[in-house]
Amino acid sequence: xxxxxxxxxxxxxAALFRPIYETGKGYYIVMGIFIAILLWAIFMYxxxxxxxxxxxxxxxxxTWGFYIVNFVFFIGISHAGTLISAILRLSKAxxxxxxxxxxxxxxxxxxxxxxxxxxxxxxxxxxxxxLIEAGRLQSPLLWDVTSITAYFTASxxxxxxxxxxxxxxxxxxxxxxxxxxxxxxWGWTETEHQKxxxxxxxxxxxxxxxxxxxxVHTVISYIFSMTLQPGWHSTIFGPYxxxxxxxxxxxxxLIVMIAFRRVFHxxxxxxxxxFKYLGTLLLIMSIVWFYFTFSEYLTGIFAAEPxxxxxxxxxxxxxxxxxxxxxxxxxxxxxxxILSIKRFKTITGVLIASFTVVIGMWxxxxxxxxxxxxxxxxxxxxxxxxxxxxxxxLLAGGLSAFILGYMIFAKIFPLISVWxxxxxxxxxxxxxxxxxxxxxPGAQT
Amino acid sequence: xxxWRMVIDLDKCTGCGSCMAACKMENNVQIVxxxxxxxxGVLNWMDVITQYQGDYxxxxxxxxxxxxxxxxxxxxxxxxxxxxxxxxxxxxxxQIYHRCIGCRYCMTACPYTSxxxxxxxPKWIDGPNKCFNPDVSVRMKGVVExxxxxxxxxxxxxxxxxxxxxxxxEGEYEPACVEICPTxxxxxxxxxxxDSEVYxxxxxYRATRVMEGLGLEPKVYYLAKRS
Numbered sequence: 246x247x248x249x250x251x252x253x254x255x256x257x258x259a260a261l262f263r264p265i266y267e268t269g270k271g272y273y274i275v276m277g278i279f280i281a282i283l284l285w286a287i288f289m290y291x292x293x294x295x296x297x298x299x300x301x302x303x304x305x306x307x308t309w310g311f312y313i314v315n316f317v318f319f320i321g322i323s324h325a326g327t328l329i330s331a332i333l334r335l336s337k338a339x340x341x342x343x344x345x346x347x348x349x350x351x352x353x354x355x356x357x358x359x360x361x362x363x364x365x366x367x368x369x370x371x372x373x374x375x376l377i378e379a380g381r382l383q384s385p386l387l388w389d390v391t392s393i394t395a396y397f398t399a400s401x402x403x404x405x406x407x408x409x410x411x412x413x414x415x416x417x418x419x420x421x422x423x424x425x426x427x428x429x430x431w432g433w434t435e436t437e438h439q440k441x442x443x444x445x446x447x448x449x450x451x452x453x454x455x456x457x458x459x460x461v462h463t464v465i466s467y468i469f470s471m472t473l474q475p476g477w478h479s480t481i482f483g484p485y486x487x488x489x490x491x492x493x494x495x496x497x498x499l500i501v502m503i504a505f506r507r508v509f510h511x512x513x514x515x516x517x518x519x520f521k522y523l524g525t526l527l528l529i530m531s532i533v534w535f536y537f538t539f540s541e542y543l544t545g546i547f548a549a550e551p552x553x554x555x556x557x558x559x560x561x562x563x564x565x566x567x568x569x570x571x572x573x574x575x576x577x578x579x580x581x582x583i584l585s586i587k588r589f590k591t592i593t594g595v596l597i598a599s600f601t602v603v604i605g606m607w608x609x610x611x612x613x614x615x616x617x618x619x620x621x622x623x624x625x626x627x628x629x630x631x632x633x634x635x636x637x638x639l640l641a642g643g644l645s646a647f648i649l650g651y652m653i654f655a656k657i658f659p660l661i662s663v664w665x666x667x668x669x670x671x672x673x674x675x676x677x678x679x680x681x682x683x684x685x686p687g688a689q690t
Numbered sequence: 691x692x693x694w695r696m697v698i699d700l701d702k703c704t705g706c707g708s709c710m711a712a713c714k715m716e717n718n719v720q721i722v723x724x725x726x727x728x729x730x731g732v733l734n735w736m737d738v739i740t741q742y743q744g745d746y747x748x749x750x751x752x753x754x755x756x757x758x759x760x761x762x763x764x765x766x767x768x769x770x771x772x773x774x775x776x777x778x779x780x781x782x783x784x785q786i787y788h789r790c791i792g793c794r795y796c797m798t799a800c801p802y803t804s805x806x807x808x809x810x811x812p813k814w815i816d817g818p819n820k821c822f823n824p825d826v827s828v829r830m831k832g833v834v835e836x837x838x839x840x841x842x843x844x845x846x847x848x849x850x851x852x853x854x855x856x857x858x859x860e861g862e863y864e865p866a867c868v869e870i871c872p873t874x875x876x877x878x879x880x881x882x883x884x885d886s887e888v889y890x891x892x893x894x895y896r897a898t899r900v901m902e903g904l905g906l907e908p909k910v911y912y913l914a915k916r917s
Binding site: 303305366472622623625629 | 739807
């Protein structure tokens with residue numbers, strides 16, 4: 246690491262560069278802890294490869310467990326990023342500027358982790374390439390492979406493009422990793438032409454990425470809803486999963502924002518208003534989520550088809566009651582109380598609501614996957630699913646990989662888009678004023 | 691083209707479980723220890739399930755043999771991402787163990803819970819390891835398997851018939867469970883042959899199929915108990 250005085254201190258946005266060049270002791274300690282957890286998870290996974298999937302709690306009727314739950318959950322979280330950032334950019338919401346990059350990074354990292362989960366779940370991961378070699382496009386699993394790879398490609402490009410001007414700035418500052426920055430900045434010199442092309446590319450991508458993002462979680466829901474299983478075979482699943490994904494995504498984004506605001510002292514960039522706006526969005530999603538859940542269960546209960554009823558009662562009063570009502574509490578009751586009462590809607594309040602939503606959404610995925618498998622249509626003894634240490638290790642490993650990925654990213658690139666903040670200062674202000682003048686009658690000057 | 695059909699007469703079935711045992715030996719199905727079996731790791735191609743009807747003290751206990759129903763419109767083959775399970779030209783739902791990636795999607799898609807998974811590599815105790823059926827491959831950990839209607843027996847019958855240039859005779863091909871059944875409760879044959887016993891029986895007023903409303907057209911018929 247270069248000790249020479251870098252000239253970033255004189256910049257107006259020095260606070261955004263500081264985390265890249267200055268690393269405290271705490272950083273290495275935290276990193277060490279999460280690397281240890283990750284290594285433990287990797288060890289457990291090799292154990293699973295060696296001894297077979299019998300080391301997990303999955304069994305004859307409950308053939309899908311934590312891995313599929315986590316898969317759906319992580320992919321859901323990944324909707325935070327690209328989708329939210331694209332919608333905010335598209336609607337020209339000025340307050341998006343310090344948020345978009347953080348959101349997009351979540352997508353890229355979590356999508357990579359989530360995309361790995363079906364592979365963890367495979368009995369024969371060594372034959373994974375058969376999916377490409379001999380894949381059947383008629384299978385919903387192949388739709389998944391297709392849409393997730395498309396989403397991963399689109400969202401990493403969408404993350405990378407707006408980073409180019411910032412990377413060029415890092416390159417010009419000198420210091421560490423110059424070769425990397427020179428390579429990644431692609432000869433950016435901030436000419437008018439380059440700016441025009443970049444803006445155009447971002448505009449095309451943000452429109453493209455929205456349908457891709459929606460397709461991803463819809464297709465994941467199709468894995469379940471295309472089967473004949475009661476509790477899964479439901480037309481509402483596509484939009485229900487998308488809503489849940491955006492819901493958990495916003496919560497994850499809020500947690501990340503609050504964490505980095507504290508750790509990297511970004512209070513000047515992430516103001517209360519950002520949390521207020523995103524908190525309102527979270528509140529809306531919570532209510533929409535409740536609407537979908539209510540519709541899903543009411544139709545089941547009212548028609549009272551025996552197999553369907555069996556599963557609903559398993560969730561309402563059976564072994565999964567604690568998870569079901571916990572989910573309702575975490576996803577609806579707590580966030581709505583916190584976010585709709587002004588006194589509670591502080592940054593701490595938003596943080597608590599976000600945590601409960603993330604937990605609640607994980608429970609929701611669990612409640613979707615396991616009870617339907619535990620109660621097959623055939624009159625068989627009910628299965629019980631108790632995850633083993635291997636599955637917990639891999640869940641912890643997935644979360645650690647996410648935190649590690651984020652920590653490493655924060656040490657290489659600025660977490661808040663510097664050039665977009667500058668652009669906001671220089672042009673945004675004027676643009677907004679002009680925009681309002683243009684549509685508000687009587688405001689023309 | 692023959693249409694294979696199985697008819698299980700629940701009135702004749704004593705629930706002895708011979709079919710399960712014969713199936714295990716015939717198809718080299720791995721045998722798990724009791725601890726693993728209690729955790730749900732048991733593999734049965736032919737299963738005999740216990741059904742309880744009525745409330746205490748008037749409980750009626752029924753034992754029902756349940757092979758794979760070999761649907762004409764199988765939901766499991768539709769979802770397989772790599773064509774490791776498919777409807778073969780004989781109309782049977784086949785598995786390719788060397789293709790299977792072990793995603794277990796077919797297991798979740800099967801409403802009859804007919805498929806089983808190799809949670810571990812098979813551990814053979816002394817005895818069964820000396821008398822594998824050479825016609826059936828031994829499976830490894832991480833793949834899905836299920837009742838095949840003893841399709842290796844069909845292959846043999848087809849070859850024999852081809853050599854002698856004749857159709858497969860009635861009773862020439864039958865799965866191990868049919869052959870072993872001490873009360874002859876399981877019938878097997880070609881439903882295309884209108885004189886066959888299975889055709890007659892499947893037209894009986896006692897004949898039902900499990901969850902016919904799902905439209906999967908299972909090939910296994912049950913004859914209800916005479917009360």
